[in-house]
Amino acid sequence: MKLGIIGIHADNDVTKEVFIITQSVNVDNHKAKYLLREGWEGLNYSLSHIDQVKLYAVDSYGNRHLCPLINAKHAKLGNVLPQLLLSDNVRCDLNLLETISLEFLVPYQTDEIQDFIFVIEGYNAFKQ
Secondary structure (H helix, E strand, C coil): CCCCCCCCCCCCCEEEEEEEEHHHHHECCEEEEEEEEEECCCEEEEEEEEEEEEEEEEEEECEEEEEEEEEEECCCEEEHHHHHHCCCCCCCEEECCCEEEEEEEECCCCCEEEEEEEEEEEEEEECC
């Protein structure tokens, strides 16, 4: 899998976990920010139904520490935080090249974090 590309191709919700090294994450004031973008240039059609996102900080013992989602802003729809907090079939649609800015609180000591795990639940379809 290429860095930044997460395949959630299915007919129903699937959950994917992506390991991210700490050097790829900018943590500022105990906040980690990510940008989700649907598809890539050159696709004719792409649509994702995102049900939930999570972020975990992983310490040197392999323990996961949940980093709560505190902000989720869709480029066209605005605040979509309520749709992305729970695994409950209340989804946020993301059309081709649309984005969602995500912000997570990192309550764990940042100097002790070895890796992060980004978790996304949902499904999508695309055509080239």
